[in-house]
Amino acid sequence: MSKPxxxxxxxxxxxxxxxxxxxxxxxxxxxxxxxxxxxxxxQGKVRQAGHVQQASxxxxxxxxxxxxxxxxxxxxxxxxxxxxLAEALAQLRQTLPLLPPDPYLQLNREAWHSQxxxxxxxxxxxxxxxxxxxxxxxxxxxxxYAAGPLxxxxxxxxxxxxxxxxxxxxxxxxxxxxxxxxxxxQYAGQTWQADAFARRMQQAREQLSYLxxxxxxxAPGSYRAYLAPAALQEILExxxxxxxxxxxxxxxDSPLQRLxxxxxxxxxxxxxxxxxxxxxTPAFSSEGYPRRDLQLIRAGQPGEQLVSARSAAEYxxxxxxxxxxxxxxxxxxxxxxxxxxxxxARLGDGLYIGNLWYLNYSDRPAARLTGMxxxxxxxxxxxxxxxxxxxxxxxxxxxxxxxxxxxxxxRERELSLSTSTYRQRHNGSTLLPGALLRRLTLTL
Amino acid sequence: MFEAFxxxxxxxxxxHSDAEYWSLRYVxxxxxxxxxxxxxxxxxxxxxxxxxxxxxxxxxVEAYAATNDLSRQGxxxxxxRATELARRIAPQALLELRALAxxxxxxxxxxxxxxxxxxxxxxxxxxxxxxxxxxxxxxRLVNWRVGLDLxxxxxxxxxxxxxxxxxxxxFVYPHLSVTAYDGQDSQTRNLGGAHLGQQGGAEVxxxxxxxxxxxxxxxxxxxxxxxxxxxxxxxxxxxMPDQMILQLHESIGxxxxxxxxxxxxxxxxxTSFVKAGDFGHLQYGxxxxxxxFDPQIxxxxxxxxxxxxxxxxxxxxxxxxxxxxxxxxxxxxxWRSGLxxxxxxxxxxxxxxxxxxxxxxxxxxxxxxxxxLIGGIEHGILMASNRSWSIDDARNKFQFGCExxxxxxxxxxxxxxxxxxxxxxxxxxxxxxxxxxxxxTREVLGTPHCGKGEPNQVIRVGHATPACVFSxxxxxxxxx
Numbered sequence: 001m002s003k004p005x006x007x008x009x010x011x012x013x014x015x016x017x018x019x020x021x022x023x024x025x026x027x028x029x030x031x032x033x034x035x036x037x038x039x040x041x042x043q044g045k046v047r048q049a050g051h052v053q054q055a056s057x058x059x060x061x062x063x064x065x066x067x068x069x070x071x072x073x074x075x076x077x078x079x080x081x082x083x084x085l086a087e088a089l090a091q092l093r094q095t096l097p098l099l100p101p102d103p104y105l106q107l108n109r110e111a112w113h114s115q116x117x118x119x120x121x122x123x124x125x126x127x128x129x130x131x132x133x134x135x136x137x138x139x140x141x142x143x144x145y146a147a148g149p150l151x152x153x154x155x156x157x158x159x160x161x162x163x164x165x166x167x168x169x170x171x172x173x174x175x176x177x178x179x180x181x182x183x184x185x186q187y188a189g190q191t192w193q194a195d196a197f198a199r200r201m202q203q204a205r206e207q208l209s210y211l212x213x214x215x216x217x218x219a220p221g222s223y224r225a226y227l228a229p230a231a232l233q234e235i236l237e238x239x240x241x242x243x244x245x246x247x248x249x250x251x252x253d254s255p256l257q258r259l260x261x262x263x264x265x266x267x268x269x270x271x272x273x274x275x276x277x278x279x280x281t282p283a284f285s286s287e288g289y290p291r292r293d294l295q296l297i298r299a300g301q302p303g304e305q306l307v308s309a310r311s312a313a314e315y316x317x318x319x320x321x322x323x324x325x326x327x328x329x330x331x332x333x334x335x336x337x338x339x340x341x342x343x344x345a346r347l348g349d350g351l352y353i354g355n356l357w358y359l360n361y362s363d364r365p366a367a368r369l370t371g372m373x374x375x376x377x378x379x380x381x382x383x384x385x386x387x388x389x390x391x392x393x394x395x396x397x398x399x400x401x402x403x404x405x406x407x408x409x410x411r412e413r414e415l416s417l418s419t420s421t422y423r424q425r426h427n428g429s430t431l432l433p434g435a436l437l438r439r440l441t442l443t444l
Numbered sequence: 445m446f447e448a449f450x451x452x453x454x455x456x457x458x459x460h461s462d463a464e465y466w467s468l469r470y471v472x473x474x475x476x477x478x479x480x481x482x483x484x485x486x487x488x489x490x491x492x493x494x495x496x497x498x499x500x501x502x503x504x505v506e507a508y509a510a511t512n513d514l515s516r517q518g519x520x521x522x523x524x525r526a527t528e529l530a531r532r533i534a535p536q537a538l539l540e541l542r543a544l545a546x547x548x549x550x551x552x553x554x555x556x557x558x559x560x561x562x563x564x565x566x567x568x569x570x571x572x573x574x575x576x577x578x579x580x581x582x583x584r585l586v587n588w589r590v591g592l593d594l595x596x597x598x599x600x601x602x603x604x605x606x607x608x609x610x611x612x613x614x615f616v617y618p619h620l621s622v623t624a625y626d627g628q629d630s631q632t633r634n635l636g637g638a639h640l641g642q643q644g645g646a647e648v649x650x651x652x653x654x655x656x657x658x659x660x661x662x663x664x665x666x667x668x669x670x671x672x673x674x675x676x677x678x679x680x681x682x683x684m685p686d687q688m689i690l691q692l693h694e695s696i697g698x699x700x701x702x703x704x705x706x707x708x709x710x711x712x713x714x715t716s717f718v719k720a721g722d723f724g725h726l727q728y729g730x731x732x733x734x735x736x737f738d739p740q741i742x743x744x745x746x747x748x749x750x751x752x753x754x755x756x757x758x759x760x761x762x763x764x765x766x767x768x769x770x771x772x773x774x775x776x777x778x779w780r781s782g783l784x785x786x787x788x789x790x791x792x793x794x795x796x797x798x799x800x801x802x803x804x805x806x807x808x809x810x811x812x813x814x815x816x817l818i819g820g821i822e823h824g825i826l827m828a829s830n831r832s833w834s835i836d837d838a839r840n841k842f843q844f845g846c847e848x849x850x851x852x853x854x855x856x857x858x859x860x861x862x863x864x865x866x867x868x869x870x871x872x873x874x875x876x877x878x879x880x881x882x883x884x885t886r887e888v889l890g891t892p893h894c895g896k897g898e899p900n901q902v903i904r905v906g907h908a909t910p911a912c913v914f915s916x917x918x919x920x921x922x923x924x
Contacts, residue, residue: 036899038898038899039533040708040898041538041711042538042706042707042708042710043538043707045536045537045538046533046536046537046538047538047539047708048506048508048708048797048799049507049508049529049530049533050497050507050508050509050510050526050529050797051508051509051510051522051525051526051529052509052510052795052796052899053509053510053511053512053513053522054495054510054511054512054795055512056493056512060487067487068487068488068489068490069487069488069489069490070489070490070491070492071489071490071491071492071493072491072492072493073492073493073494073495073512074512075512075513075514075515075518076511076512076513076515076518077513077515080515084492088492091490095488095490095565098565098566098569099485099487099488099569100485102484102485102486102487103484104484105487125529125532125533126532126533129532129533129536130535130536132536133535133536142707142708142710142711143711144711144712144898144899146899172711173711174710174711176710182710184711251586251587251623252586252587252623252625252630253587253623253630253632257630258628261628263628357714357836357837358834358835358836358837359834360832360833360834360843360845361831361832361845362832362843362845362863362865362922363845363863363921363922363923364832365628365629365630366629366922366923368922368923370832370834370843371834372834372835372836372837372841374836374837391836391837391838391841393834393836393841393843393867395843397923420900421898421899421900422895422900422901422902423793423902425899443843443867444841444843444867444869
């Protein structure tokens with residue numbers, strides 16, 4: 001495989017920077033780039049289509065214990081990019097003398113090397129649009145297709161160099177019944193296969209028929225519930241806001257601080273990992289540390305924390321490749337023993353919840369959270385789907401949902417690739433089972 | 445200022461395409477993020493971002509290509525990519541837009557005080573250090589952070605119908621938070637509920653109250669730590685402006701976005717309980733409710749002269765005397781729906797396409813000062829500073845939480861309570877609006893973090909609102 005242009009471009013800029021460095025100066029240089037197709041669908045047709053090409057560098061300059069960083073968008077031409085990098089270097093050189101030394105500065109001076117290239121050929125977007133259009137005939141489909149290569153790079157004055165470039169696609173869509181009820185589906189990966197997509201769409205089409213029943217509105221109260229992996233993902237995403245962060249735990253701003261203090265507990269069924277191995281995320285952090293697999297929760301007990309370089313210096317902890325904001329990027333929950341075809345029977349009477357939506361904390365230190373049901377959620381009686389649910393609000397504690405009220409986890413897990421495209425496409429993922437709960441509290 | 449514009453205009457004039465319409469939207473955004481945590485300066489973060497979006501309409505089908513390559517060849521390549529994309533998706537396109545007239549507007553907009561220099565980096569750090577050092581020494585105060593963010597944006601819009609729009613804006617965001625901890629519970633207090641931001645210069649820092657705020661914010665965090673949980677049950681609810689903006693944003697702003705009503709956002713941000721047929725007919729709230737789209741308050745975050753499709757922006761009532769009149773929909777959504785809207789087609793940056801967004805969404809003042817609002821409450825609670833927000837995908841069932849609560853009994857403010865939350869249903873909640881504060885209670889706030897769209901976009905929105913009272917709201921506290 002020939003070397004990608006973006007990699008050559010980044011190598012050249014890093015080499016120039018090494019040559020431009022003055023006595024006593026050190027640097028780290030991050031790279032982020034993408035070339036992405038974005039296509040929105042409404043009513044089974046293309047509502048908005050476009051392409052985004054962008055690349056940027058993040059230069060951190062260090063001297064005499066002082067440091068600052070500047071992110072600059074590249075222009076694509078070597079002389080333009082070198083000029084922008086030179087201007088960034090000059091600005092940071094002017095800035096450093098104005099700053100006090102940073103007591104929490106910690107650099108990784110190991111000269112590690114890492115390179116991953118996963119450049120699968122992606123389908124022509126017009127062909128994808130046509131396939132989606134054909135598969136969606138007669139359906140009210142709303143969705144979003146994003147595809148193309150993503151690149152992340154890192155270089156340092158100590159000789160570290162990392163490059164991660166992978167192509168992927170992600171089609172995330174909903175099918176709406178004429179009664180307003182909807183279900184959600186995703187087809188994502190690195191190789192688009194027309195027959196696999198057609199099967200996924202056919203599966204969604206069949207599920208749509210379950211939504212035709214009259215909607216059931218429940219009274220507030222406590223109910224048995226099954227959370228499908230996509231619903232559980234919403235809870236874990238909220239839990240990841242500071243849940244595993246060394247700084248949030250130290251600053252008493254973590255939803256899991258009572259777990260770490262030993263005054264609250266989670267279920268022994270719960271095992272959570274930051275699973276770098278095999279994920280689509282880079283094997284190095286933006287701070288220049290190799291990432292490794294971490295066990296964040298072990299049989300319900302607190303495990304390793306996510307420790308950024310800054311937290312490592314401040315709290316005397318070993319840095320473990322966490323991002324500066326210390327949230328997991330490839331979270332995996334260990335499977336349980338509940339078989340897929342036993343879910344409804346074990347649930348008996350209760351809620352089958354396909355997705356949750358818009359979660360937030362009602363009392364963060366107590367890990368109490370609220371949110372809504374959304375997409376393909378049903379009332380179940382005697383192990384049989386009875387009717388789609390009107391959107392309901394829940395309010396419960398993590399120590400209940402994933403603690404005392406967690407009855408079982410499914411044996412089968414689902415891999416979900418991030419659909420987030422804020423500022424740029426993201427490459428995070430989750431690998432999660434479904435969760436059977438003895439009780440979920442509905443409030444509105 | 446506007447250094448790149450002359451070259452871009454030359455490049456644009458040289459572009460060629462067989463599309464009937466094309467436009468260029470260039471954005472340069474420079475950002476500076478300074479903070480001090482527990483009297484230790486965090487390393488400053490700067491960013492310098494620029495790029496352009498080329499949009500085309502070919503046989504009525506639109507597509508875009510955004511590029512970081514601003515050379516003439518780079519812009520031409522993006523134009524050709526967008527044109528080719530429009531050609532290829534045409535058989536599956538939802539909209540045929542030949543009849544939609546492009547903008548021919550020309551104009552310029554600048555933030556107030558843009559010519560005045562912003563304080564130097566050293567001066568900013570000096571201010572932050574003074575504020576950080578002003579947090580009193582108390583072992584229960586475990587974390588505090590004070591910061592100052594500055595964003596400067598230059599934007600140029602050109603199209604082949606002769607439009608030329610220039611925009612230069614500066615946004616200032618002071619912030620301050622203090623966390624208190626007693627070994628079991630922790631309580632965090634933010635100045636202005638973390639929703640402080642205005643257009644302007646150094647005067648914004650003082651106007652929004654950062655200077656000298658630390659002791660009071662710290663004291664309030666300690667008061668919350670000692671306070672009982674908010675009680676449960678129905679009470680009259682007095683919402684201060686730094687919570688009202690969230691209430692307004694989530695349960696009036698988002699439901700009135702016309703692209704949601706047209707179904708574009710159903711896969712992500714959601715739909716709306718409001719239907720297209722409701723405009724002009726639906727009594728959205730009590731007769732005290734007056735809501736405007738107002739891009740003409742100079743310091744408010746989303747004041748501008750034209751939106752990102754080149755439509756001229758003007759003040760409009762969306763709700764008057766409680767009656768729903770007009771949606772938040774730009775030129776395209778207006779054309780699709782046949783409804784009169786506002787100039788709110790906005791993009792978060794050069795790399796995202798314009799969609800219907802909130803901009804400045806405000807509640808017009810009423811006639812009572814704060815003492816009168818409190819005096820009119822027999823059994824109630826004051827809540828301030830949003831800290832939690834959750835609402836269903838149709839923007840109806842909500843639950844919001846605040847940092848600060850104070851009970852109100854017999855027209856008097858009583859004790860502080862922690863973890864104040866409330867829940868309700870948008871379509872009923874605004875009908876319970878029983879009093880609206882006067883101009884003395886109104887604050888101009890906003891957030892740079894409103895999320896929506898596929899691809900996702902996070903954008904600045906401004907909200908100016910007085911304090912308001914709602915009757916018999918379901919209120920509750922935190923965990924025991």
